[in-house]
Each structure stands twice: as C-alpha cells, then as structure tokens.
Amino acid sequence: MIKKALAVLLLAQLCTILFSFLSVYQEPTSLNAVSSHYIHNEPKELGAANAVTAVVVTYRGLDTLGEVTILFAASVVVGLLMFLHKNESAPRRDGSELLKTGASLLFPLILLFGAYVFINGHLSPGGGFQGGAIIASALMLTILANPNRHVGHGFFWAIESISGFVFVLLGIAGLVLAGGFLDSRVLPPGTFGHVASAGLIPVIYIFVGLKVGAELSSVVLSLHGKSEGGVQHHD
C-alpha cells in the first residue's frame, strides 16, 4: 500500500513538471533551420517526393542501419531463448475452414500489398518498415489458420542476411561513387514523382523492407513456437 502511495506521489511530481513545461510551450509557426533545409533542398538534391523517406534513407541513413541491427539482435535473442526452451504442448486446434480458405486466398494479396507499400515509399506514405510489418502480418495470418504446420526459420534467415549484406554494399557504393556512406545519388535522380526516380532510395528501401519483414516474421515464429510433440526435455 505504501508502495502505491509512493508511486502516486512520484507521478504527481512528474505530472507537475511535465505540465509546467506544457504551459509555456508555444506551437511553432515555421520550421527550424535543419528541417527547412531538408524540405526545400531535398527535391532538387535527391528527388524523393516523401521527405520523411529521404530523411530515413539518406540524411539519417546510418540511424536506419543501426535500427535494423538492433532489430536483428532482438530477433536472434528471441529465437535463441525460445529454442532453448521449446514448447512441448499438445497439437493446437486447427483454424476453421473459413479461416483457412480466407488465409490462403489473402496471403498472396497481402504480400503484394506489402511490396507495393515499400516500392512506393519515396512517393507516398509508406516504406520499408510498414511494408515489412505488412509482410509479417501475412505470415501471421497463415500461422493462425494452420497452427500445426511447421515453418522453417532458414528461409527467413537467408533473406535477412542477404538483404542486410546488400544494404551495407549499397552504402559503400554511395561512399565510393557519390558523396558519402549511404548517399543515394549513385543513380541519376530521374523525373520527379515517378517510381524509378530518387536515385538509390527505392532500391535501399526495398532491401530495408525485406530485412524488416524477415526479422519480424522470425520474431513472430519464435514466439508462436512449434507444437511438434517430440522429445520432452526438462532441466
């Protein structure tokens, strides 16, 4: 009880501090210098219509590389710990006929939508992270429909490592042929607003999408676990 009272007291203090910051906050009416530079020079420099994509892939590309590395580490640890403690439960009940048919019908369409989202990431809202999440949710739908089917991790690890390798190679290509690491001006900018424009940005985002999709799928697969019966090992 005293713990709860202490927590409430702490939160009340934090609330006072945060709301006193909020009371003096003025909504800005113009961009700061860095963002204004990004918005106004990016269409001529890089040629991507979506400024967020340009910031994610090129201006802050190193952040994205670090981020997919963190996600990779998380998925490896989740897979390892779940492998050490396999779930030996009874076979799960299959999904209904409606769910199974619907899942097999929708699976290719959801994959196609995910690919659409990350190929058009430089023109419209969307990109590698969203597309990867959509691909992982397509996989999750098939898992829910057929919980007893064995899905191997090997395929996802292969896609993950190949796209990560290509991502770094494209970054080095920017270092050699253009201004710096992950510079997208290796290819010509093309016509503003077309799919094949903005230099390397769509190419890099496709590989980011594949990598994120494979990593999220592998996290989902590991946490779901396989119910194969098999050997019992308790320690």
Next chain:
Amino acid sequence: MTSTIAMTTGILLVLIGLFAILTQKDLIRIIVGFSIFDIGVHVIMISIGYISDATAPIIENLSQLGQSYVDPVPQALVLTAIVIGLGISAFMLTFAVFMFKKRGSLDINSFRDLKW
C-alpha cells in the same frame, strides 16, 4: 492548439504507463505498461514537430515548395522508434516466458534472489 491537445494526450499516456510499471505485480502487465509509455513518448515527439496549419511533408510538385510542411525529422525518428519498440517488447516477453518456465510464476514478488 492541436499540438497542445496531442501533447497532453502523450503526457497522460506516459503517466499511465509509468503508473502501471510501478504498481503492477504481473510481468506481462508491466510490459503492457511499457508499451503504453512507449506510445506516449511517440505522441509527444510527433507533436513537438507539428507546425501550425501545416500539411504532411509529402511534396506533390516542385512549384509548391513555398507551402508550409511539418517537421520530417521527428517523424523519421519515431518511425524507427516504433519498430525498435516492437523488438524490445518481444525481447521482454521472451524473458517473461523464460522466467515463468524457471519459476512457475509471473508474479514479481516471487523473484526474491537479489533481495537482501
């Protein structure tokens, strides 16, 4: 005004999430509190980047550059932060399942090894 409302929402979510982290006993509920906290921080960051009466930073044609756009940098940072948040949640849930297999309980009062 818009950003003030959103920032209030974010601060309330942060406080609710911290309250859950501090007072709940169950590991999975603590992780739910963490994900509420996470979303609250994202809402605050996005509302800091909001400019009055501005549109999304998607440029339709090159002649429109005089129009006012919201700040794209916080959006890019939050984009990566959401994905990392999922990775961290999965990581913590794995540890919760691991602890359950070792101890047979998710209650934090039953983990007393480091208590002296």
Next chain:
Amino acid sequence: MEIFLIIFAVLTVASALIAVATTKKAVSILAAGVMGLFASIVFIFLAAPDVAMTEAAIGSGLTTFIFFFALNRVKSDRAQGGADD
C-alpha cells in the same frame, strides 16, 4: 477539426486506463492494442501519415499478437501441470 482530435485523444487515454485498470490479462492486452489504433488516428491529425501507418501495422497489429503468443505459452505450460503455482 479540433473537436475530432479531442474525441480521439480522450478515447486513447480511456483505452490506456482500461488496459491498466482491468483485472483480466487478455482484456488488458486488447485494450493496449485498441489504444495503438486510436493513437495512430491522433498521428494523422498531427500530419504524420507515415507514422500512423507504422503505428497501425506494428503498434496495434503485431504487438498485440506477440503478447497473445507469449500469454498462450504461459497458459499452455500452466495447463500442462509443469508449473506449480
């Protein structure tokens, strides 16, 4: 315009409160997922469609299912009698 933002902000905070206050774990996880969905609508009002898409797909879709998978593992262990609680 702002009245809609206030409605969705109130819904977001309300679902977060439900997630913390409820006694059932499954309801708590679902309420956190619904909160992510409302938060993605708040992101649209803040002119951030990219973030709204990511939040809807990851924050409310995948996270909810990952929580349920973990809960399912804990429950199936408890049902097996491998754990004594």
